[in-house]
Amino acid sequence: MRPDFKKMQNMIPAIVQDVNTKQVLMLAYVNEEAYDMMLKTHETYFYSRSRQELWHKGETSGHLQYIKSMYLDCDADTLLIEVEQVGVACHTGSYSCFFNEVLPEVKKITFVGDEHA
Structure with missing residues (x-):
């Protein structure tokens, strides 16, 4: 299944998440060329x-993102990319x-006891 790039000016949002901690690292946009490069290289574009x-994320900084898995949402217009992050994800450090x-x-909110079980 390929993303539906037609919905949003030929690009879709991509949520990047740490594969181990599940922390959301960043949000960026992907066009067809970037998507195809990710499939080919297993690095984020x-x-x-x-x-x-x-x-190419990390090309100049060395803070590469190695793709471990990618998921499309139910409408095929948003990507979730799980990565192994080298260094930091944000340009702020x-x-x-x-x-x-x-x-x-x-x-x-923390629920105590089993009243919500």
């Missing part, structure tokens, strides 16, 4: 919307691009 060109907490006052 994206389409840079700002530079309007193919982008953070392991994940998702480190800015939006709702810090919201606490995780």
Whole structure:
């Protein structure tokens, strides 16, 4: 099954996740060329919307992403890519691009006991 690139200007979003920890590392966009390169090389490739060109993640920084699995969502218009990350994923130097907490006052709810079993 191939992604449906026609829905969103010939590219689809790709969520990149650490294969071991399941931490979400980044979100980027993939066009058909990037998708085909990933199938061929098992490394992540994206389409840079700002530079309007193919982008091999880690090519200049050495922070490569080795693809361990890829999944399409139910509509075939979003990819989930599980990777082995070398170094960091974010250009800021953070392991994940998702480190800015939006709702810090919201606490995780913990259920005690079996009343919700």
